Amino acid sequence: MKDKHVRRWTELFPEQMEVRLEKRKKLEESGSNPYKNGYKPNTSFKYLTEQYGEKAKEEIGETPRYKVAGRVMMVRDFGKAAFLQVDDGSSRFQLYVNKQVTSEKGFAEYKLLDTGDIVYAEGDVFKTMKGELALNARELTILTKSIRPLPEKFHGLTDAELRYRMRYVDMIMDAEVRAKLKMRSQIVRYIREYFYENDFLEVETPMMHSVAGGAAARPFNTHHNALDMELFMRIAPELHLKRLIVGGYNKVFEMNRCFRNEGLSLKHNPEFTTIEFYWAYATYHDLMDFTEQLITGLATHVIKSDVVKFGEHEINLKGPYARLTMREAVAKYTNSTMDQVNDRTHLLGLLKGIDMDPKKLNSLSWGKLLVLAFEEKVEAKLIQPTFITEYPTEVSPLSRRNDENPEFVDRFEFFMNGWEVGNAFSELNNPTDQLDRFADQAMAKEAGDDEASEVDYDFVRALEYGMPPTAGQGIGIDRLVMILTDSPTIREVILFPLLKKEHFFSEEE
Incomplete structure (x- = not known):
């Protein structure tokens, strides 16, 4: 009634x-x-x-x-x-x-x-x-x-949950909140214009996928009634964007939402914004230069300063940015030699006492131990803008193997404030290699890994038609805005972050 x-x-x-x-x-x-x-x-x-x-x-x-x-x-x-x-x-x-x-x-x-x-x-x-x-x-x-x-x-709204739930009141009462969210729009606008100026084509790819792929993450499931078909909210647009490279677009980008069925944290919201872009005939080295120019341009034209403050840190956005291999970074920040970093036993020693079952830790390969040592001992120390290169092949299922050392891939991650902000590869375009890596992922999924993907046979078919040598990257817009606006939580830079459902009435009513 x-x-x-x-x-x-x-x-x-x-x-x-x-x-x-x-x-x-x-x-x-x-x-x-x-x-x-x-x-x-x-x-x-x-x-x-x-x-x-x-x-x-x-x-x-x-x-x-x-x-x-x-x-x-x-x-x-x-x-x-x-x-x-x-x-x-x-x-x-x-x-x-x-x-x-x-x-x-x-x-x-x-x-x-x-x-x-x-x-x-x-x-x-x-x-x-x-x-x-x-x-x-x-x-x-x-x-x-x-x-x-x-x-x-x-005082306005002082309860954090109420601030995010009733963002409209938060904005009415606090001009700084409005200014910060307006700054987000200005950052997004500059990024788009930067890509336009560099002759990239903006595209829109599907939000609902029949095969969840493009990243290691647990997807959200949904159902299409008319087709009686299970679908997944996309975890990344990567595979569709690379299909467009196959189709003849040499430079494409998409800035849009991705969805990952994960927990909430200061840096994570299940619905988040990224920009992904792919560039035919470029390498991941080109993308490091391109990314550095993007960030320094933001500093000059939007932030109006080469230095931003985040908490107790001052981050210098003026290039050039540090570039280290993962092994070099682990060696530098753990006072180890390169020979020690190449030794599995030494890595196990560095990881002694971390929050992981010792039996599981001991079962990890050298490559996975290297990545874990980097995540546990190095990441948080990368306050200034830094590119980390040479990731082990086994943790990079969509990256191109390095020609000189196939144990590693042509990949970098971009860090600021101790956070990963961007992830880039020289893309894998060998369909046989891609199918083999998809099969490994499928086996991991069958063994219970809910972040592993199924085989995307259509994408393999696309690669079989031939994809030019290509480099691609994803940048997390929310995290980037957090750093540039000194925002301690991702909820500060999202207009309407995900919250538990509000109950206005008791069930008896």
């Missing part, structure tokens, strides 16, 4: 909402729609501040009649006059309401106003006796009546 749902919701209204609802009713009774439309501001508060903020009271003189609109954040009432602090999204500004100056209808509406209401005003700009800039409101009307009170004005 419709009435039941409306009744249940309105029964939750606190007393302050009842007062606001009564004011809304009075607006309606006076013939004023509390949800008006068609009122258009002709300037922003940021413009007014820039235009008049530095001028003395006497210099301002007579100004044009400006039309403004925004949300009321604070009211200082003096009976027959009031100052309203209003936020229009660009900045905050004062509106001055006075019974002698504001129209009779406008002043009557002011008397029914609450913080949180969205108002429209017309008037001229002046400075008060205290030198504060304000708009002398000749006309004032409530465009949208806010019936739910805002949080306490000086």
Whole structure:
């Protein structure tokens, strides 16, 4: 029953909402729609501040009649006059309401106003006796009546979960939150333009896959009713993008969402944004240069600084960036020699005491021990931008083997702040080798590894038609934005991060 749902919701209204609802009713009774439309501001508060903020009271003189609109954040009432602090999204500004100056209808509406209401005003700009800039409101009307009170004005939302769940309130109360999320948009825009300028074609590939592939991760499952077919939300667009390289596009990229059925952490959200790109006739060395130019360009054109602060660290974005093989990095950061790093027993000694079953640890191959030693002993120390190269072949099922040493692949990962931000390969284009590695993955899946993939026979078929030598890379947009905006958790840079479902009513209701 419709009435039941409306009744249940309105029964939750606190007393302050009842007062606001009564004011809304009075607006309606006076013939004023509390949800008006068609009122258009002709300037922003940021413009007014820039235009008049530095001028003395006497210099301002007579100004044009400006039309403004925004949300009321604070009211200082003096009976027959009031100052309203209003936020229009660009900045905050004062509106001055006075019974002698504001129209009779406008002043009557002011008397029914609450913080949180969205108002429209017309008037001229002046400075008060205290030198504060304000708009002398000749006309004032409530465009949208806010019936739910805002949080306490000086602290906003202090509960982290509420901040992310009610992002709209978080943004209303905290201009820094809005600025950070706006910075994300500016970073994304710059990255897109960088790829356009370098002659890459932006494409869109499927979000639902019949075979989960392109990375080692547990997928989300879904079902297509009409086809009676099990599908997976994509964990990576890689295999479809490389099909496009086979098809004749030499430079492609996609910036979009990926989905991995994993836990939540400071750096992980099950739904996240990446950019993946593939470049025919390039190598992973070309991509290191390309990535370094991208990050230094972001520093220059968006961040406007070569150095960003993250927590206690200062990260220098000005190149050139360090480039180390994985073995060199393990040797450097564990005070080992290269000969020791090449010794399996030495690696086991470095890993003594880590949180892993000793029997399982001892069963790992040298290549997997090397990667584990890197992850446990080195990663967190890579604060400055660093490229790590030469990954063991057995942990890189989609990478091209190195011609000189097939135990390693032509691959790098890009690190900042101790985090992996990008992952790149000279791509595997030998269909026989690819099929063999897919088969290894399929066997691991059958043995219980839910992050391993099945064989994608269509992709093998595509490679059999011939893919030119190609390099490809994925960059995590969320992590990159975290670092560039000093955000300690991924939820700070995602507009609406995944949260547990909110329950408004008990099951008995």
